[in-house]
Amino acid sequence: MKTIDWTKDELVAYILLFAANADFKESVAERNLIISKVDVETFKDIHEEFKLDNDYQGLKKIMTSLEQHNYDKDDIDLLLEDIKAIFFADGDFDITEQNMLLYLKRLFKTV
Template sequence: MKTIDWTRDELVAYILLFAANSDFKEDPKEKEMILALVDKNTFQEIYDEFHTDNDYRSIKKITISLEQHNYSEDDIDVLLEDIKVLFYIDDDFSINEQIMFRFLEKLLKNS
């Protein structure tokens, strides 16, 4: 896997789906938030792809795509803020979500 043919919106949708699934459930509010950031077709394509990938493959796709899109530090900060909003949207920032946030923060800032 050397390149990923995603748009920036597809990458954002994938990362947010990855984050949303950190507590092993998809909250409807989380899905609504992602749909507010990307169009329905993009969401559905990425949703279907995400659910066929394992964690290793997901992380690999995220890091490769981040490099391809040359995300700046400011872009990463905006993305991390979106992830925080996603985690707080159901009023429960669970321990799994906290761990995932720290993991994604390190992953995104070191890519």
């Protein structure tokens, strides 16, 4: 895939949006948590891009951008903690979110 021209904040916003939508619904609590990590304008811009992508496109963008920003194991661990926080933000860590967390952990190990 070609390069992705995202800042680290844009990458974080996209990944957290991806996680927030794992159960096919995006709660206000999840949105607020994402906005606490990045500014509102970044959230809005990335949210528009996110809505246009399918899961495959989103994962390709995430993996490409993680590599471009040279994320290491510590960076990935921090990112996974933020993802867990998103999953718990609405008070319901359902089986879909649990499976998504396992999948993302495995996928991010390849970076």
